[in-house]
Amino acid sequence: MSVEAHEMPRLPDVDPLEDKPESIPQAARRKLSSPWASFIVVVITFLWTIPTLGLLITSLRPAADAQNSGWWTFFANPAVTFSNYAEVITGGDTIPSGITPYFFNSFAIAIPAAIFPLTLACMAAYALAWVRFKWSTAVFFGIFALQVVPLQMALLPLLQMFNLGWSLGPIPIFPDLNRPGSEQSLLAGTYIPLWIAHTMFALPLAIFLIHNFIAQLPRDLMEAARVDGASHFLIFRKIVLPLSVPAIASFAIFQFLWVWNDLLVALTFAGGTPDVAPVTAYLANVKGTYGAQLHLITAGAFIAIVVPLIVFFALQRYFVRGLLAGSVKG
């Protein structure tokens, strides 16, 4: 692993300053790796894990125990059952379909909703960073500024656009797609509005992060390629994309996790029926009208976090590097 990491194509300005006197980051690193610091980190980690541990224990307790006593009483009265997980997976009295359809919906929503903005953002970021055109800086700052628009503010106009269409004067921007003989739009009850909405909401941050990474790539590389006659598309595909994998991967994790955990956008654009609703909607409903299904919601939550964990651990080595590279520009 370490050899591999060492041979990674490295940017000149992040080379370690090996022979120079200790810099501030190095001093900080040395101080933070003292045994005391490690001890404190372990303690904090332990404390932060306790709620998750409580969740795990509750999910393994019989329904009556989970409802009538705190999870810590488990240690005095250990009774383990997997029936909560069985009920969540295969379905039961509460939600007969179980978590499975919702789980697939979550994938069907989150994967395109991560790939679409990523693809668009990579191309936009390259164009803004390396293609000279008039107002490119202004466009970039405009996109960057769009991050201040809260998502909640855009929900209603977007919903109207999907369902009623939208036109700018006489020019139709988005058609009114009504189902024949019904007041409902063709898009209602499909994933499409969700993909579009998530893509829109993700683009400003995605373009910003990836732009800052791509803009730091050495100019010499681009110029050499240009001299050799490479087109912009070729440079983008053969040089920029492979070198930007850390930034792309970190944003992919970011976006996937955000969409996976989203409830608001999903409920607003797709609704809560099992044919489109994601896992979060299952979790919100499985708790029951009086919030009495603690054992099911905890088991469901544990099943739901498996996927983000896999994604995170699979791509985590890019995560910090990519985020830092994007955010602390020069």
Next chain:
Amino acid sequence: MTAIKRRRGMALLAGGLAAGMLLAACGGSDDSASDSAGEETAAEDTAAEDSGGEEDAGGEEDAGGDMAAGCEAYADYMGNEGTTVNVFTSILPPEQQLFEEAWAGFEECTGIDIVYEASDQFEAQLPTRIAGGNAPDIAWIPQPGLLERLVADGGPVAAPAATEALVDEYWNPAWKGYGTVDGTFYAAPLGSNMKSFVWYSPQVFADNGYEVPTTWDELWALSDQMVADGIDPWCGGLESGGATGWPATDWLEQVMLRLYGGDVYDQWVSHELTFQSPEVEAAMDVVAGWMKNPEYVNGGFGDVQTIALTPFQDAGAGIPTGECGMLQQASFYANFWQNFDENATVGPDGTAYAFYLPEISSEFPQPVVGGGEFVAAFADRPEVQAVQTYMASPDFHTSKAALGNWVSANSGVPLDTYAADSIDQLSAEFLTDPNGIFRFDASDLMPAAVGAGEMWTQMTAWFAEDKPTAEVLADIDAAWPAS
């Protein structure tokens, strides 16, 4: 170099995978967009399978119920085969399954597919969907105030005459009033709950020789008797997260309705009668002599101030143990007794049971404060009207009530539909009585700034800080929105 190559290979692989997923996803989207008819058919197929299964289960229970005989009851709703009606509600699973079971026969016979969607974000989602052009066909509205706001914004469509006729026939007239806005009838009642109950332990009552009080005077004689016997007669809890204080508004509502009857109560709800009027002050004094009486409360917890701190779910903890004599709470409190004891049962011989909080004067007979949902429609397609009418019919209400844990104020539901001596049956008995005075929970009818805000806060302060009554009432009045 090999490492770099391998990495490139991985990147390519990742890219290829991504592209593949993209293609697959686009393919999927094409299908669902252009071939929505196919999707609908698929949905119907699964629905048909589901209801088919339920039908079988029903068939086993009910030997006489063969298809043709069962379908005669639905003759009025025929002619809408292959249509779909969306229902959006705040009632989450597992209650959802009971509703679907109750209308399975209707779906089977009429060919109308009722798609149930529940969300705990109902009250935020519904106005958003209506404004966004994505209104459900039918929504179950838990508060008349919300119905009024929706009508003001132009959402719901008036109920068909058939629905209105059913409501006229089977409900206490007050219910129709709550489904009516500006003279137009929009929404028929669905489920209901009864708030005018006092919970007690039949065991403790039997051991001490107490009788269930049937008049206001007997209630206080019993309270004093309990004090003499060393039992705190009353307990209560106001803590309920963001809604802390609502149980105290219920107490005030009970007294208001009992002291002055329905007309004054309606004036109070519409703020023609302010909180600072002598009537409300007198009602507050009655509540003070009841739940703020240091001799009477707070059984199982401590002094008067503990009422503000105790979670309402826990308030009855002292009842089975005999530390507390009585608890004024709604019918749904039946769900909480098992929190104290896994084997708790509700009934005349059970761990806990309830009696009707007696009337104060015979001038206003049998006042009942309650709540419920209303079935509002947002489309007037024939199948939507059929479902809306069916949801008001005694047929549907009986079939739902038979599944348990649900009360209807529809007087067409025979009382023996409910489990004998269940709290549901007791609730229905009072809710369907045509001679009683029914009024909706006032705090649900008042503007949210008061009914779901200042009134909760001030009533909590009244208990927690012993804030003077006059200041409490003045502050609630001050929060009433100027319209």
